[in-house]
Amino acid sequence: MKKYRLLCPWQRILSVVLLVIFLHAGQAFAEGKTPSEKPVLLRIGYLPVLAQLPLIVSYDRDRFSYQNVRVELTGFKSSTALEAAFRVKAVDIAYLPIPTIFAMRAEGINVLMGNSLHQGGSSLVTASPEKEKKSSATVYGIPGLTSSEFLIIYSSLSRAGLSYGDDFKVVAVQLDSSIEELKQGHVDGLFLPEPYPTMASLQLSDKVQLSQLAVGDVEIPQAALAFNSNLVTNSNNGGLLEWLGSIERACRFLEEDIQNYGGAQTILTQQLYFGFEPALIRQSFSNRHLSPRFSSEKVALSALEEIFEKMISLKLLQKSVNANDMLLDPYLLQ
Amino acid sequence: MFGAMVTLGRTLFLVLLMSVFVSPLHAAETVMVGLNVPLSGSYARQGEDQLKAYTLAIDLLNDKGGILGKKIVYAVRDTRTDPVVAKANTYELIEQGAQLITGGASSAVAIAQAEVCQEKKVLFLAGLSHSNATTGSHGHRYSFRWYNNGHQTAKAMSSVLVEKYGKDATYAFLYADYNWGQTVQQSFEKVILKDGGKIVLNLPTKLGEKSFISALVKVKKAQPDVLVMIHFGEDMINSLKQATLLKLRDKMAIVVPLMELHMAQPLGPEIMEGVMTSMCWYHSLADRFEGSRNFVTLFEERYHKKPGNSAATAWVNMFQYADAVERAGSFAGNTVVKALEGHHFTLLGADEYWRDWDHQGIHPTYIAVGKSPAESKDEWDLFTIVGEKDGDFLARTREENPVKLEPLE
Numbered sequence: 001m002k003k004y005r006l007l008c009p010w011q012r013i014l015s016v017v018l019l020v021i022f023l024h025a026g027q028a029f030a031e032g033k034t035p036s037e038k039p040v041l042l043r044i045g046y047l048p049v050l051a052q053l054p055l056i057v058s059y060d061r062d063r064f065s066y067q068n069v070r071v072e073l074t075g076f077k078s079s080t081a082l083e084a085a086f087r088v089k090a091v092d093i094a095y096l097p098i099p100t101i102f103a104m105r106a107e108g109i110n111v112l113m114g115n116s117l118h119q120g121g122s123s124l125v126t127a128s129p130e131k132e133k134k135s136s137a138t139v140y141g142i143p144g145l146t147s148s149e150f151l152i153i154y155s156s157l158s159r160a161g162l163s164y165g166d167d168f169k170v171v172a173v174q175l176d177s178s179i180e181e182l183k184q185g186h187v188d189g190l191f192l193p194e195p196y197p198t199m200a201s202l203q204l205s206d207k208v209q210l211s212q213l214a215v216g217d218v219e220i221p222q223a224a225l226a227f228n229s230n231l232v233t234n235s236n237n238g239g240l241l242e243w244l245g246s247i248e249r250a251c252r253f254l255e256e257d258i259q260n261y262g263g264a265q266t267i268l269t270q271q272l273y274f275g276f277e278p279a280l281i282r283q284s285f286s287n288r289h290l291s292p293r294f295s296s297e298k299v300a301l302s303a304l305e306e307i308f309e310k311m312i313s314l315k316l317l318q319k320s321v322n323a324n325d326m327l328l329d330p331y332l333l334q
Numbered sequence: 335m336f337g338a339m340v341t342l343g344r345t346l347f348l349v350l351l352m353s354v355f356v357s358p359l360h361a362a363e364t365v366m367v368g369l370n371v372p373l374s375g376s377y378a379r380q381g382e383d384q385l386k387a388y389t390l391a392i393d394l395l396n397d398k399g400g401i402l403g404k405k406i407v408y409a410v411r412d413t414r415t416d417p418v419v420a421k422a423n424t425y426e427l428i429e430q431g432a433q434l435i436t437g438g439a440s441s442a443v444a445i446a447q448a449e450v451c452q453e454k455k456v457l458f459l460a461g462l463s464h465s466n467a468t469t470g471s472h473g474h475r476y477s478f479r480w481y482n483n484g485h486q487t488a489k490a491m492s493s494v495l496v497e498k499y500g501k502d503a504t505y506a507f508l509y510a511d512y513n514w515g516q517t518v519q520q521s522f523e524k525v526i527l528k529d530g531g532k533i534v535l536n537l538p539t540k541l542g543e544k545s546f547i548s549a550l551v552k553v554k555k556a557q558p559d560v561l562v563m564i565h566f567g568e569d570m571i572n573s574l575k576q577a578t579l580l581k582l583r584d585k586m587a588i589v590v591p592l593m594e595l596h597m598a599q600p601l602g603p604e605i606m607e608g609v610m611t612s613m614c615w616y617h618s619l620a621d622r623f624e625g626s627r628n629f630v631t632l633f634e635e636r637y638h639k640k641p642g643n644s645a646a647t648a649w650v651n652m653f654q655y656a657d658a659v660e661r662a663g664s665f666a667g668n669t670v671v672k673a674l675e676g677h678h679f680t681l682l683g684a685d686e687y688w689r690d691w692d693h694q695g696i697h698p699t700y701i702a703v704g705k706s707p708a709e710s711k712d713e714w715d716l717f718t719i720v721g722e723k724d725g726d727f728l729a730r731t732r733e734e735n736p737v738k739l740e741p742l743e
Contacts, residue, residue, distance in 0.1 A: 064386050065637050067638055260405075
């Protein structure tokens with residue numbers, strides 16, 4: 001039987017010192033505070049759509065108080081450009097559609113997925129029925145083939161008994177030229193993130209209708225934070241946790257501002273980053289059914305599986321992807 | 335075509351339709367302020383510090399219910415230290431509904447903003463503006479300036495200069511060639527000549543200049559007892575660095591009339607040691623005044639650094655605006671102007687006030703000397719306050735400042 005013996009005095013002192021150091025380090029890590037580390041540089045890309053507001057609100061409100069992180073924020077005009085920048089590692093973090101993250105992962109790109117920051121916020125703008133139409137399937141403009149909008153419009157219209165290909169089709173459109181595409185009749189409708197649908201409804205007034213698509217019983221998360229895996233290292237954890245805390249606060253700030261003040265502060269803040277007219281964003285926020293709702297939430301595995309299945313059925317993915325392996329959280333907690 | 339119409343009709347029927355023209359959210363009321371600060375260019379560090387203080391003050395005021403029950407919202411614009419840009423920003427901010435325009439780190443920018451605010455009858459609280467003109471020849475009824483001015487600085491430093499360098503000392507000036515630099519130079523020249531000193535060189539330099547070497551070589555040749563460097567922001571950092579490189583400091587004393595913490599911090603005590611300067615506020619006043627202690631503590635808690643006097647100006651502006659509106663019971667520009675005129679308050683120091691006839695903030699100016707590396711405890715501990723001059727004593731008299739502000743209405 002193994003014998004236990006008491007520690008001698010110097011061993012006891014050493015044990016207490018080590019315990020104190022361990023507890024202190026643990027507390028600092030939990031708070032995301034490791035001031036001795038060199039600040040981590042986070043190069044973040046964003047798109048001018050309302051769903052991406054947490055990225056800019058977090059930067060705008062907290063960039064001066066970061067201790068462990070330094071943020072470089074870069075705006076992109078199209079989903080394609082942002083995705084390309086992420087793929088070539090010109091940006092380390094972006095808020096991307098979950099199908100895009102799946103697709104990148106399937107291609108072997110080292111990407112990890114963090115929280116989803118919004119729900120809703122994409123609307124359908126359709127030309128009024130009296131508009132003269134060509135005798136073919138209805139064509140909808142969406143941000144990209146691996147966008148959440150594609151999965152949503154496909155699911156929604158399929159549930160309504162419409163057949164993809166025969167009754168409706170989708171084409172990718174650039175955000176900043178999308179309304180012109182609708183005006184010119186190149187597409188019959190647009191299913192895009194706010195504020196583009198509201199912009200279309202204001203510009204084309206009585207010629208279009210604005211509506212929201214019901215996805216089904218479960219609202220699937222549309223986008224999630226995508227991280228370049230190389231960024232996620234033990235030495236960067238403090239900075240990443242600090243930034244993620246800032247993102248969570250930004251989501252809470254946005255909801256409070258929109259619910260209580262019609263988004264008055266956000267409307268002013270976005271001007272510097274997105275450059276939209278205040279009246280447009282005010283209009284978009286005024287209808288909470290259409291504008292995004294913000295909260296930082298972990299993406300459930302069941303939701304990821306649902307998205308994965310849809311992508312497989314649509315032939316958007318040809319290769320299996322283990323959703324468990326692409327989650328950020330286990331790496332951060334290591 | 336009929337088939338497609340049916341398809342579209344079915345789509346629209348089967349999806350959940352929601353008109354965009356639903357009634358808007360019931361939003362609580364807000365009041366907007368325009369923060370027009372330099373976020374790029376020579377004075378960007380001062381602009382960033384201002385923005386930090388403004389947003390901190392706004393958050394604190396909002397936590398206590400805002401102003402007259404309205405939440406404060408703000409829009410930020412970059413002046414780029416360019417009066418033309420600052421002016422355009424001011425029009426835009428007012429167009430968007432700003433009830434207060436505030437900020438800036440250049441007198442030319444302050445003057446440009448003040449003109450627009452006077453035209454639009456919107457209150458303007460200048461940021462870091464040190465020119466005599468801001469509350470003098472370019473003063474306006476809707477504009478106030480808390481920061482001290484060139485006249486106050488020159489008067490505060492004159493007795494110290496005589497005491498330290500003697501009545502017969504010779505002086506050379508390098509000054510930023512725009513409204514601020516010119517008026518500060520004139521103020522200094524006046525007090526130096528009055529005290530018996532002699533000016534041996536007077537050289538204007540371009541704002542945003544990177545190399546001051548040729549001007550400094552001329553200073554070296556002129557061999558003054560004292561070199562007065564009327565530069566600010568990055569310009570001062572560059573000129574002082576280059577003066578040190580040329581070893582001018584072995585041969586002459588250096589006076590920097592106006593100091594802001596973020597000019598000294600990048601240089602460190604190695605270069606700042608012994609430099610004589612003046613400030614309207616310095617963070618060590620936290621040791622003497624509760625208001626400064628409160629400000630420094632809150633600022634450090636959020637930003638992990640000491641505030642400079644650019645931030646102090648923003649702090650005073652924001653809290654004084656809130657206080658004036660509360661006392662006036664209205665956001666109307668004319669009533670807030672009346673509430674500020676002649677108003678005494680205690681915020682960062684002892685009792686101070688807004689002078690009613692020129693809208694100059696009246697409070698002490700502090701004389702400081704750069705600490706040595708051995709004296710400096712950390713990167714922000716750079717000066718020892720060696721003197722304090724009373725605000726009323728330093729301020730221009732009506733004869734010295736014959737400004738006549740416009741009628742209120």
